[in-house]
Structure formats: C-alpha cells, structure tokens
Amino acid sequence: MTALVPAQRSGPPEDRGTLARPTRTGTAAVLVLIALLGAALWSVAELRLNVATLVDSAGNAADFLGRTLPLDFPPLAEVLVLCGQTLAIVVCATLLAVLLSVPVAVLAAGNTSPAPAARYGARALVVVARAVPDVVLAIVFFRLFGLGAAAGVLAMGLHSVGMVAKLYADAIEQVDEGPRTAVRAAGAGRLQELVSGVLPAVLPAFVATALHRFDINLRISVVLGFVGVGGLGFEIAGALRRLDYQRGMALALVVLGLCVVVELVSGAVRRALLGGAGESGRRRGPGAALAALLRGRAGRAPAPLATGRLTPPWTGRRLRAALYAAVTVLAIALSVPTAGLSPAVLLGGLVELPATLGLFWPPSAGGILPDLLAELAVTVQIALAATLLGALLALPVGALAARNVAPTPGIAAAFRAVVVVVRGLPELILAIVFVVITGLGPVAGALALAIGAVGLLGKLVADSLEETDVRVQQAVRATGASRLQVFTAVTLPQAAPALVAHLLYQLDVNIRSATLLGIVGAGGIGFYLLNASRVLQFGVVTTIMLLVFATVMAVELLALWLRRAVA
Structure with a gap:
C-alpha cells in the first residue's frame, strides 16, 4: 500500500526505516x-x-409532519398478513438465489472450476446479474407472469445471484485445500470432493451470506412494490399515490420494525456461525465456529473417539445449529404457498418468453x-x-x-x-x-x-x-x-x-x-x-x-x- 502510507524498504539495517518510492x-x-x-x-x-x-425546506417538513400525524395503522390482522406475504416473497427469492448461486460459484471459483472458459463465463454471468437493475427484471417478468409474487421472486432472485454467487466463489477459493486433497487421495471423484472436502468448510459462510442477502431483499421488496409486487411495498405505494401519508408512513414504520427485527435475528445467527474473537485479538475466520461444530469438536465436549461415540455429541452449539436448520426448513415450507406461487402461471409465462423478449429488442431512444x-x-x-x-x-x-x-x-x-x-x-x-x-x-x-x-x-x-x-x-x-x-x-x-x-x-x-x-x-x-x-x-x-x-x-x-x- 505504498501509495497511501509510508512503507519500509527491505534490505540492510542501515537502509530500514526510509520511505519506499x-x-x-x-x-x-x-x-x-x-x-x-x-x-x-x-x-x-x-x-x-x-x-x-x-x-x-423547513416549512415543507412541518407541513408534511402535520399531514402524516397521527399515523393510521391498518388492523393488526391485516398488518400480519402483509408482513407474512412480504416475508414469503423475500424467502422464496433468497432461496432461488442460493440454489442458482451454488453451481455458479463452483464454476467461478479458481480451485473448483473445470476449465478457464467455464470460470470466465460464470464470472461474466455474476457481473451481468449485479449490473442489471432488479426493477428492469421485474418489468420483464410482469409482462410474462402478470402482477403478483412470481415477478418479484424471479427479479430479486436473479439479481441476488450477482452478489451471492460472487461471495460464494470467494469463500470457495479461500477454503483449506487439505481436506479436499485428502479426499482426492482416497480416490473420490470431483462431486465427492465438493461434498466432502469443500462444502463443510464453506457452509457457515454460505449461510451467513444468504442471511445478509435476505436483509437486503427485504428492503428491495419495498422498491418493487412500486412496480406491482405485492406485500407491504405495494400497499405503501398505493397509499402514497392517494396522498394518504398517514397510512403510507404507518406502513413504512411497520417495514422499519420488520427490517430491524430481521437484522437483529440474522445478525445473531451470523455471529453464531462465524464465531468470535480469537486470542490474537482478531476475529476468527469465516465459518470457524460451525466448521468445528460439523467436525464434532465444538464446545468442551470430548472427542467422539474418547467416548466411543460414532457421531458428535449433542452440545449446546449443535442443538442451536439443528434448531436453525429446522426453522429454515419450516420457513421455506410455509413461504411457497403464502407467496402464492403457481406452477401453472410460471409454465405459462415461460411459453411466452420469446415473444416477450422480442418486445424489448431492438433498443430505441424514442427521440x-x-x-x-x-x-x-x-x-x-x-x-x-x-x-x-x-x-x-x-x-x-x-x-x-x-x-x-x-x-x-x-x-x-x-x-x-x-x-x-x-x-x-x-x-x-x-x-x-x-x-x-x-x-x-x-x-x-x-x-x-x-x-x-x-x-x-x-x-x-x-x-x-x-x-x-x-x-x-x-x-x-x-x-x-x-x-x-x-x-x-x-x-x-x-x-x-x-x-x-x-x-x-x-x-x-x-x-x-x-x-x-x-x-x-x-x-x-x-x-x-x-x-x-x-x-x-x-x-x-x-x-x-x-x-x-x-x-x-x-x-x-x-x-x-x-x-x-x-x-
């Protein structure tokens, strides 16, 4: 970092301490x-x-405050339904992003990609997914599937691949090659190397990244509500178009509370997965806590061989990990029907994909x-x-x-x-x-x-x-x-x-x-x-x-x- 701070030259003692060019x-x-x-x-x-x-603008601020207070909250049952619908859409979008990002990340990582062409192609796909605005994707999908959850799930999910796959690929490239080399030496194939030698080490970082993207997608869902995606964002957009600031700002406050709760919960889970500080004064590397948990060495419990156990003991950390997994599976199971995703609508939209894409080409400046x-x-x-x-x-x-x-x-x-x-x-x-x-x-x-x-x-x-x-x-x-x-x-x-x-x-x-x-x-x-x-x-x-x-x-x-x- 010679451009930002003074650096020391290597060489004889009499030369040390001088500034590097x-x-x-x-x-x-x-x-x-x-x-x-x-x-x-x-x-x-x-x-x-x-x-x-x-x-x-101070006068306008006072006028806006006067038109906003008192806040007009919907009935509690309606608020819960809107929150549930929003969370269901976000869960489905994040799940789609994770499912698509894992294979893309394997192809994009230098130590797991089968060929340079596959790596560069996957990296290019990641860059394109990040660069295309999710609102543009939502507009395309609305033409295919109509208003509703499908367009929002696909738009957020595909756009999220740009961030999630990149971080997943970085995590794979930083993995310890020792376990993978050992698995390969035992005669395992490429898929077995990934499952046994790579996945256990990167799983904590994968989960933490997915939780972080879930936080981001929750806020994005409000933006997509202004172009037709259901949930809290759609209701806020409708209220503000009617100039009903009392209802609009009340729903915005609900979004704020929901985002804060999700941030706190996901932050606690990420800290549990990524571990705390080590003796050196620096934080432990990504996945240290859960990687140890998966190896059966979390906490102070004795090693399996010392007790004759064939599986890791059920320590407190392992119980929490099992609880997190059960809650995740339950959330996914409830989110798919709550979001209102219909296989028939998805298949019907895919049939119209060529005709819809034809509407967007060729580009036009419209004068x-x-x-x-x-x-x-x-x-x-x-x-x-x-x-x-x-x-x-x-x-x-x-x-x-x-x-x-x-x-x-x-x-x-x-x-x-x-x-x-x-x-x-x-x-x-x-x-x-x-x-x-x-x-x-x-x-x-x-x-x-x-x-x-x-x-x-x-x-x-x-x-x-x-x-x-x-x-x-x-x-x-x-x-x-x-x-x-x-x-x-x-x-x-x-x-x-x-x-x-x-x-x-x-x-x-x-x-x-x-x-x-x-x-x-x-x-x-x-x-x-x-x-x-x-x-x-x-x-x-x-x-x-x-x-x-x-x-x-x-x-x-x-x-x-x-x-x-x-x-």
Whole structure:
C-alpha cells in the first residue's frame, strides 16, 4: 500500500526505516481518488446540497409532519398478513438465489472450476446479474407472469445471484485445500470432493451470506412494490399515490420494525456461525465456529473417539445449529404457498418468453437520447454527492460503533443501535419523504442515499476498525498515548485500505440505488425508466438498461482496479 502510507524498504539495517518510492500504479490510484473526491465536491455544489436548501425546506417538513400525524395503522390482522406475504416473497427469492448461486460459484471459483472458459463465463454471468437493475427484471417478468409474487421472486432472485454467487466463489477459493486433497487421495471423484472436502468448510459462510442477502431483499421488496409486487411495498405505494401519508408512513414504520427485527435475528445467527474473537485479538475466520461444530469438536465436549461415540455429541452449539436448520426448513415450507406461487402461471409465462423478449429488442431512444444521457449524468452526480455526504456521516458513527474505538461499551452499543435502525430504513421511503419536503429532483435522492449510507457504510467501518490488530493498539496505549492518538496513529492506518474499498463499494451501490429512486421523482434516469414501461415503450427500457449497465460496469472496473492498487 505504498501509495497511501509510508512503507519500509527491505534490505540492510542501515537502509530500514526510509520511505519506499511510490509505484506508478499507486500514484495513479491516488490521483484517481483525488479526482473522484473533486467530482463529488462538484456534484454537491452542482446539486445545491447546502444548508440554505434545507432551511428553505423547513416549512415543507412541518407541513408534511402535520399531514402524516397521527399515523393510521391498518388492523393488526391485516398488518400480519402483509408482513407474512412480504416475508414469503423475500424467502422464496433468497432461496432461488442460493440454489442458482451454488453451481455458479463452483464454476467461478479458481480451485473448483473445470476449465478457464467455464470460470470466465460464470464470472461474466455474476457481473451481468449485479449490473442489471432488479426493477428492469421485474418489468420483464410482469409482462410474462402478470402482477403478483412470481415477478418479484424471479427479479430479486436473479439479481441476488450477482452478489451471492460472487461471495460464494470467494469463500470457495479461500477454503483449506487439505481436506479436499485428502479426499482426492482416497480416490473420490470431483462431486465427492465438493461434498466432502469443500462444502463443510464453506457452509457457515454460505449461510451467513444468504442471511445478509435476505436483509437486503427485504428492503428491495419495498422498491418493487412500486412496480406491482405485492406485500407491504405495494400497499405503501398505493397509499402514497392517494396522498394518504398517514397510512403510507404507518406502513413504512411497520417495514422499519420488520427490517430491524430481521437484522437483529440474522445478525445473531451470523455471529453464531462465524464465531468470535480469537486470542490474537482478531476475529476468527469465516465459518470457524460451525466448521468445528460439523467436525464434532465444538464446545468442551470430548472427542467422539474418547467416548466411543460414532457421531458428535449433542452440545449446546449443535442443538442451536439443528434448531436453525429446522426453522429454515419450516420457513421455506410455509413461504411457497403464502407467496402464492403457481406452477401453472410460471409454465405459462415461460411459453411466452420469446415473444416477450422480442418486445424489448431492438433498443430505441424514442427521440429522447439527449435527455436520457443528461439524466444519466444526474444519476452519477447523485451517487457521488451521496457517497461524500454519507461518508461524512458514517465515518464518525462507525468509529463510535466500534468496540475498540468507542470510549465506553455503552456508547458502542448505542451507535450500533443507530446503525441497525438506519439500515432498516429503505432508501425509497426516505426518498419519498425528501421529495415531499424538498420537491421533485436530485436533492431528494442525494439526501436519501446519504442517510441510507449511515446504515451500510457505518456498519462496514465499525467492522473494519474492530478487525484491526488490538495488540498493536494496546502496545501504543501502554506508552502513554491518548485514545485519539492511538486511533489516528495505529487503528485508522490499519483499516485504511478496507475503508477505501468500502467507500468505492458504497459508490457502486449508490449508482444502482440512484437509478431506482428516480421512479418516485428523486431525480435521475429512473423516472424515464418507469415512464417508458408504463407507456409500453420497451425499446426505451432496453436503452436505459444498457446505459445504466455500461455506467455500472465502468464504475465496477474502476473500483476493482483501485482496490487492487491500494491493497
């Protein structure tokens, strides 16, 4: 990381301690980061995101609050039905993503792919799945299957493959090759190697990734409700179209509560699967706890050979793992009928697939290509401005949420709670609120994404700071350094590469999100996307999708290069 922090040269003792020369790649990376910072500052100024704009909107905020209170909650039975329908759709979508991602990840991982062509093809499929907005997929599937759960399940499921398969492939590539080599030496085939030598080691990381994607899909379901997917999002969209803010915001509060509960439960399960901190002061590697559990060595129970047992003993951890598995199977069994998925509808839609895809080809600009390009530029401006403002908000919140940085455990817990609550707020709901307060346009989208960044970026910052080497921090503190000095001199430099990667990831996320927020008038190209689908100009939908795809791919390639340059 010679481009970011001073490095020491290797060589004779008299030469040690001198600064290493920055490489060309490192220098180029720093210049690109400076250019991105300049572009973000320019975007903030261009969009007029300043205190004066917020002050001018104070009256609208008071008026919105007056039209929202008191909240109008539906009857409890109706709320439970809507929550059940939403969770069923999200469970089915996440299950579909997992089932599709496992074989794709096996092909994409360098140590399990049968051939380079298969690996590159699988990696390309992952990139395409991430780059195509789920709203576009939902529009296509609505043409095939009509309004309802099927379109939402397929749209979220296929889009989720882009994230889930990538993380699964990374987990497979990081697996210990020892067990797999032993299985191969015993004469096992390729499938047996995967089942016996790879799956037990990566299963905890697979489950944790699926739970994390479930959290994300729950928030995405609210967005898809505005284009016809049932559940809480669909009801919120209907209420806001009627300008019934009392009912709409009440349902939004239900979504917030549901997201927070799911986040807390899935977070507890992920921590149980991934284990805690080891003696070195760093967290144990992914899957350490459950991998030990699967090997029968979890807890303090004696090894099977010492007691003559042929199976691992039923320790507390093994009981919890069995309980998690039983709950998962039950949730899946209940979700399929609750979501209202019909095999007949799915088969009928597949028959119409060629004709439906023909509606979206060839691409067409509809005579508004200059407008589309201008709105695409606004979408990028929104993402840049939101990333900068979100970083300014998330960095201090994330630092105070880190247990090794916060002054007291109580402060760390309080800021962790703030992060959880903000993560539960769908950006679309925030965008709607800001549209009412600040008016239609990119200001609402940038403010919504900036606040939303506190949830994701704040959590990533806190986790990165906690994963730094505590022993070095304790050694510096023992010399009499203050807490602030330890943070700036030791903790922050250790976490700097990860923080840069998180900021680039947040920019990537914000570009995708800015596209979607346009459907509620929060600026950007999303407004044209929704209008084109409503007036059945599917060629324009394809053109917009290609423009967004090219932008996302360019940002992703730039982020990939920068992450490698600063690592």
